[in-house]
Amino acid sequence: MKLQTATRLGLYATLELARQPDRTLSAADLAERFGVSSHHLAKVLRTLSAAGLVQGGRGAAGGYRFTGNRRRTTLMDIVALFEPAPGQRAKEPGEETDIGGALQRVLTEIDEIAEATLRSISLETMLKPAR
């Protein structure tokens, strides 16, 4: 499964902040940790902030902290902020043909399994040491 860069960064940032909810990290701190530009990460953090998952201080030095619920937030909640919803996907050329339709049913099957997996893993489960 391929995630867009913004989705991956959204997951990284949320999990990193949720690891220690009382700690604040700036966009620059997080960007350095994951080896990406802080400009790119700032945009991702704004999306997470609008969703109520993180809260950010103002200015370049302002830090972000996790404000979501680790038990109730799943990986899918974060993925859905950045990836287009399955139902809102634009029709691909050829999808109306019988072969296109058959291929689409296979791809939908894969998507449903991926979504069930992402929806079943909470941040809490993700951050728990393997047992």
Added chain:
Amino acid sequence: MVAIRPAQTTDLEAISALDARLTGSDKPAYWQEMLAPERHFLVAETDKGALAGFIAGEVRAWEFGQPAAGWVFAIQIDPKLRQRGVGSALFDVLVARFKQEGVTRVRTLVDRKDHLILSFFRAQGMVAGPSLQLDKELP
């Protein structure tokens, strides 16, 4: 706190009732069969003696070509008593019993639209297993 103990015939009515309330299908004969000696059928009981939940499973070898593993067939917790570790306590005792039987894996099948139970098993450290379930409606 709850106490975990093997289910008995006298528990079946409460087990059936809890399951029927949660799943909408009443299947007393199925729960009766879970009392078979080779199966592990456990209940969690509150200190007042009420049913808090139950779990059922069995060690099966070569099911679908797979070497022996402990299978979890069912788990239900009274909705009023959730988020208190009852399910985890039942799971832990069942897994300990599986280990006593010499298996090193635990396995289950879950409705992929049932996010609650999927999340529960994920939280126990379970991940996608080696099998893919396939299905077809018969004409």
